[in-house]
Structures are given as C-alpha cells and as structure tokens.
Amino acid sequence: MSDKKPKRRDFLFTASYAVGAVGAAAVVWPLVDQMNPDASVKALASTEVDISSLTPGNTITVLWRGKPVFIRRRTQEEIAEARSVKMEDLIHPEKDEDRAKNPEWLVMLGVCTHLGCVPLNDKGDYNGWFCPCHGSHYDTSGRIRKGPAPWNMEIPKYEFVNTNTIKIG
Amino acid sequence: MSDHEYTPKSKAGKWFNDRLPLLTLANHLTDYPTPKNLNYWWTFGGILTFCLITQIVTGLTLAMHYIAHADMAFESVEHIMRDVNYGWLIRYIHANGASMFFLAVYIHIFRSLFYGSYKSPREIIWIIGIIIYLLMMAAAFMGYVLPWGQMSFWGATVITNLFSAIPLVGEGIVTWLWGGYSVDNPTLTRFFTLHYLIPFLILGLVVLHIWALHVPGNNNPVGIDIKKPSKDTVPFHPYIVIKDGFALLMFMIVFAFFVFYAPNILGHADNYIEANPLVTPAHIVPEWYLLPFYAILRSVPDKLLGVVAMLSAILILAVLPWLDTSKIRSAVFRPLYKQFYWILVADVLILGYMGAMPAEGLYLLIARVATAYYFLHFLVILPVLGLKERTIPLPLSITEPVLGGSPNMAMAKKKESKPE
Numbered sequence: 001m002s003d004k005k006p007k008r009r010d011f012l013f014t015a016s017y018a019v020g021a022v023g024a025a026a027v028v029w030p031l032v033d034q035m036n037p038d039a040s041v042k043a044l045a046s047t048e049v050d051i052s053s054l055t056p057g058n059t060i061t062v063l064w065r066g067k068p069v070f071i072r073r074r075t076q077e078e079i080a081e082a083r084s085v086k087m088e089d090l091i092h093p094e095k096d097e098d099r100a101k102n103p104e105w106l107v108m109l110g111v112c113t114h115l116g117c118v119p120l121n122d123k124g125d126y127n128g129w130f131c132p133c134h135g136s137h138y139d140t141s142g143r144i145r146k147g148p149a150p151w152n153m154e155i156p157k158y159e160f161v162n163t164n165t166i167k168i169g
Numbered sequence: 170m171s172d173h174e175y176t177p178k179s180k181a182g183k184w185f186n187d188r189l190p191l192l193t194l195a196n197h198l199t200d201y202p203t204p205k206n207l208n209y210w211w212t213f214g215g216i217l218t219f220c221l222i223t224q225i226v227t228g229l230t231l232a233m234h235y236i237a238h239a240d241m242a243f244e245s246v247e248h249i250m251r252d253v254n255y256g257w258l259i260r261y262i263h264a265n266g267a268s269m270f271f272l273a274v275y276i277h278i279f280r281s282l283f284y285g286s287y288k289s290p291r292e293i294i295w296i297i298g299i300i301i302y303l304l305m306m307a308a309a310f311m312g313y314v315l316p317w318g319q320m321s322f323w324g325a326t327v328i329t330n331l332f333s334a335i336p337l338v339g340e341g342i343v344t345w346l347w348g349g350y351s352v353d354n355p356t357l358t359r360f361f362t363l364h365y366l367i368p369f370l371i372l373g374l375v376v377l378h379i380w381a382l383h384v385p386g387n388n389n390p391v392g393i394d395i396k397k398p399s400k401d402t403v404p405f406h407p408y409i410v411i412k413d414g415f416a417l418l419m420f421m422i423v424f425a426f427f428v429f430y431a432p433n434i435l436g437h438a439d440n441y442i443e444a445n446p447l448v449t450p451a452h453i454v455p456e457w458y459l460l461p462f463y464a465i466l467r468s469v470p471d472k473l474l475g476v477v478a479m480l481s482a483i484l485i486l487a488v489l490p491w492l493d494t495s496k497i498r499s500a501v502f503r504p505l506y507k508q509f510y511w512i513l514v515a516d517v518l519i520l521g522y523m524g525a526m527p528a529e530g531l532y533l534l535i536a537r538v539a540t541a542y543y544f545l546h547f548l549v550i551l552p553v554l555g556l557k558e559r560t561i562p563l564p565l566s567i568t569e570p571v572l573g574g575s576p577n578m579a580m581a582k583k584k585e586s587k588p589e
Contacts (some may be wrong), residue, residue, distance in 0.1 A: 032345075035359065041349045061447050066351030068447045114472055116330040117323060117449040133327060133453050134467055135528050150472045 046169030285498030318440030392499025460524030494555025
C-alpha cells in the first residue's frame with residue numbers, strides 16, 4: 001500500500017487481528033456444529049428386517065435413519081432386464097451385478113437423488129420406479145434413466161444375517 | 170433527518186426531546202413531503218407494514234399453543250383449531266396472512282418495475298426490499314413446515330435437498346440443515362426457532378427500507394425528481410395517511426373474505442394428513458407465491474443448473490438497477506418498455522400456472538420458453554432497450570401534465586398564462 005516500512009505498531013495490529021479471528025472462529029464453531037446430527041441420532045445406525053414373507057415381484061419399505069429403504073424381491077424378467085442394459089445407455093453407469101449382489105434382492109434407499117421424494121413402485125417408462133415430484137424414471141435396478149435426478153438410487157450398507165433377515169446399516 | 174428544526178410546544182415535550190429526539194422523528198414522519206400525484210399502487214407499503222404486524226401478533230399468540238415436536242406438532246395445530254378460544258380464527262388469519270403478504274409484496278414489486286422506483290438514487294431501498302423478500306420466502310417456507318402435515322414434510326425435504334446440488338459439500342450441508350439423515354424432529358425445532366426470528370429481522374430491515382426511502386423521498390407516477398417541500402408535495406399526514414388507510418380497508422375486505430369464506434382454498438388438502446416419511450404425496454406443489462420459481466427449477470433438466478436458474482431468477486432482481494440502462498424512470502414515458510413490462514407480467518403469471526401443473530409434455534415446453542424469456546427480459550431486453558428506445562419528453566413538474574391534461578383546458582391555460 002504505502003512505501004512506509006511496517007512499524008512495531010503495525011505488527012501489533014496484525015497480530016491482534018489474527019488472534020482475534022482465531023478466537024472468534026473457535027467460539028463460532030460449537031454454535032455451527034450443534035446443528036449436525038447428535039449422538040442419539042447417530043446411535044440409530046442399523047435396522048434388522050424380516051423378509052421371509054416377501055414373494056417375487058413385491059417390495060417392502062422400511063424406515064432406516066428416518067429414510068425409506070426399498071427391499072424388492074425381483075422376478076427373473078426384471079433381473080434379465082436390469083442385466084441386459086448397455087453401460088453407455090446409463091446416465092450414472094453402474095452394473096446391476098454391483099448393485100444387487102444377490103440378484104433376487106434389490107436393497108436401496110427409496111430416496112430420489114433429485115430432491116429427496118419417495119419414488120413409486122412399478123411405475124415409469126423403465127418398469128422400475130417413478131418419482132412423482134419432478135418426473136425421474138428409474139429402471140428395475142433403481143438406476144436413473146430419464147429426468148432431473150443425477151444419480152442412481154443409493155445402495156446402503158447391508159448384509160444377510162440369515163436367509164430370512166437383512167441387516168441394514 | 171428532518172429538513173427543518175423542530176421544537177416541541179410543551180415544556181415537558183421540549184425537556185424529553187432534548188434528551189431523546191423522538192418527537193423530532195414523529196414530526197419528520199408526519200410532515201414528510203410526499204409527491205401529490207401518488208396513485209393507489211403506492212399504498213402497498215402501508216399495507217405491507219400492516220401484514221407484517223398482523224403476522225407477528227397472530228404468530229406470537231399461536232406460539233403460546235403450538236408444540237414444536239415431531240410427535241406433537243400436528244396434534245397441537247388441531248388443538249389450536251378445535252380447543253383454543255378463537256384458535257381457528259388466529260390460525261386462519263396467520264395462514265392466509267402469509268398469502269396476503271405475498272399478494273401485496275408482488276403488487277409492490279411490480280409497481281416498482283413499472284415506475285422505475287429501483288433506479289438511481291433509490292438502489293439501496295430496492296436491494297433492502299429484495300433482502301426482505303428473500304427473508305419472507307424463508308419465513309413462509311419454514312412456517313409451512315410447522316404443522317407437520319404431508320406437504321410440510323415433503324416440502325421441507327424437497328427444498329432442503331436443493332442444497333445437495335452444491336458440488337462436494339452439498340450432502341454435508343443438507344445433513345447439517347436437517348440435524349440428522351432426513352427431515353425429522355431436530356429439523357422441526359430449528360425451523361420453529363428461525364420462523365420466530367425472521368419476522369423481527371424483517372421488521373429491522375423495514376425500518377432501514379423506510380429510512381433509505383426518506384433520504385431521496387418517494388418516486389412518483391411521473392418519475393421525475395421533485396423539489397421537496399414544494400407545490401408538488403403534500404405532507405404525509407393527513408393526506409397520505411388517509412389514502413393509505415382507505416386502501417388498507419379495501420385490502421382488509423379481501424383478506425377477510427379468505428379468512429372467513431375460503432380459509433383453506435390457498436392451501437393443500439394433503440397438509441391435513443400427518444407427515445409420513447414413507448409416502449410422498451402424488452402431487453407436491455409449493456404454495457402459490459413460490460410457483461413461478463418452482464416452474465423455473467423444473468424446466469431445467471439438470472439438478473445443479475435447475476437450482477442455479479431458480480436462485481438466479483430471484484437474485485437477478487438485486488442487480489436490476491444496473492441492468493436497466495434507461496435514465497427515464499416511469500414506464501408512462503417509455504412506450505416500448507411499457508409493452509415489455511406487460512409481457513413480463515404475463516410471463517410470470519404463465520410460469521406460476523406451469524409451476525402448478527405436472528412437469529411434462531406441453532406444460533414443460535411452455536415453462537421452458539417462459540423461463541428463457543424471463544432471463545431474456547432482464548439480461549438482454551432491458552440493457553438494450555435503455556440505449557435504443559425513443560422516450561416521450563418528460564414534463565418539468567408534476568403539476569404540468571395535470572393541468573395540461575385537464576378537461577377544463579381554458580382554466581388550465583388561464584392559470585398558466587397568469588403572470589407570477
């Protein structure tokens with residue numbers, strides 16, 4: 001700015017502002033972080049679901065961390081349809097084999113990746129799901145095919161505890 | 170602030186005023202010189218102040234009975250409707266009051282657009298107004314979440330998810346806003362807190378809005394600078410007070426019609442179903458006052474760009490004083506701008522209608538054309554028009570066109586020719 005050499009006082013000013021800024025940030029952080037998920041919310045991390053009554057071609061919806069999870073027992077046609085799709089036709093390319101380890105069972109978050117609505121079963125142009133809010137179409141693997149959603153529906157972490165029980169989370 | 174020194178008449182008044190000049194302020198407000206040609210479109214400032222006070226008073230009383238908890242919110246609203254004395258009346262005034270507030274603010278904004286009230290030297294008034302408008306939308310949105318019905322829940326889900334479009338940090342921001350992994354109790358309690366806070370922020374900004382207005386004084390339908398005080402002005406009290414009062418009375422008739430005869434016509438039946446995180450209602454639609462922006466959001470087939478377009482549609486208003494290159498304020502003297510103004514009004518109404526319709530087929534096509542036109546108006550038409558348009562010569566004073574246009578021409582002539 002000016003040609004003057006910095007003085008002791010300029011150094012003191014800069015040092016005071018710097019310490020003040022760090023102090024202010026340290027005070028603001030707890031006020032911001034208190035809005036993040038608290039310990040009790042984080043504790044509700046996993047859910048076990050009984051799937052013994054589910055027949056092929058049907059879906060159940062369960063609540064996990066406040067969000068719906070679709071568990072669909074797919075028919076052979078649906079599996080064949082999902083696996084025959086070419087990768088270049090997909091907006092968010094993912095193999096069906098990677099999305100459903102056990103091809104009969106598709107477990108995914110029933111949350112549209114556009115703005116978070118719950119898509120409807122057995123609807124849309126690709127025989128999978130259709131989101132009524134803004135018109136996103138998903139296929140039988142829950143992959144986005146048409147509409148504003150940017151990604152496929154998310155696959156949560158899950159495992160088969162035994163043949164009749166799935167543990168989500 | 171005042172243009173002349175003011176001394177209270179009473180001794181006690183003088184003693185008080187020397188220590189805190191509140192009486193000087195009151196005197197400034199009553200004597201405030203106002204253009205004498207203000208029409209009824211200028212009464213909406215007063216009407217909006219009334220709306221804000223109404224929302225604060227009814228909101229405070231509702232808060233005495235409402236419970237901000239996901240398990241009890243829906244029931245407590247029904248309790249207000251059925252058990253609390255006059256609870257139905259207070260809640261219907263508050264809910265319809267939000268719609269009336271937006272009705273008035275849209276008229277107020279479009280009045281500014283027509284008469285160029287946003288132009289120099291009134292840019293700061295305009296920008297404060299846009300901030301107030303943004304806060305109004307935030308307050309209305311969060312207020313709509315509080316009854317914890319289906320529309321509340323899914324509206325909250327969709328709007329908060331808009332932030333997930335931000336690259337990298339989007340998901341983190343949404344989780345932070347929710348206080349969890351979905352819209353739930355922590356979301357409800359913080360929305361209640363913010364819904365309570367925002368009206369007072371608006372109140373503060375309204376004071377700044379009026380303060381900034383009182384520096385250059387009101388614009389007027391002719392849009393020319395006037396000397397104040399002069400023959401072209403009248404004192405605010407009683408002239409404007411009585412005119413504003415009459416307009417407010419007319420406005421209250423409309424308000425009362427909705428409250429007493431059609432209290433739910435502007436709402437959605439789905440919001441009388443308690444929030445269910447497993448089922449999204451078949452048609453989720455925001456309140457009418459947000460529909461044009463919702464149509465813009467949906468007309469862009471990309472998530473991030475859709476959100477950017479919607480926010481730009483609002484924020485573009487903040488830079489309007491610099492996009493409009495014309496020095497002439499009032500559309501009365503801008504024959505081409507006047508036509509584009511009405512096309513814009515029609516465009517926004519069309520966007521609003523498309524926002525309420527499903528986003529497919531012809532509706533989507535029309536919404537896309539209307540969205541493109543909206544931005545074309547502000548980014549291309551306004552800057553070019555200011556440079557190319559041939560405007561009508563401005564009168565020298567407010568009085569001149571009044572006398573010139575008088576049916577009694579002879580009298581007007583006589584007055585004009587009378588030597589000073």
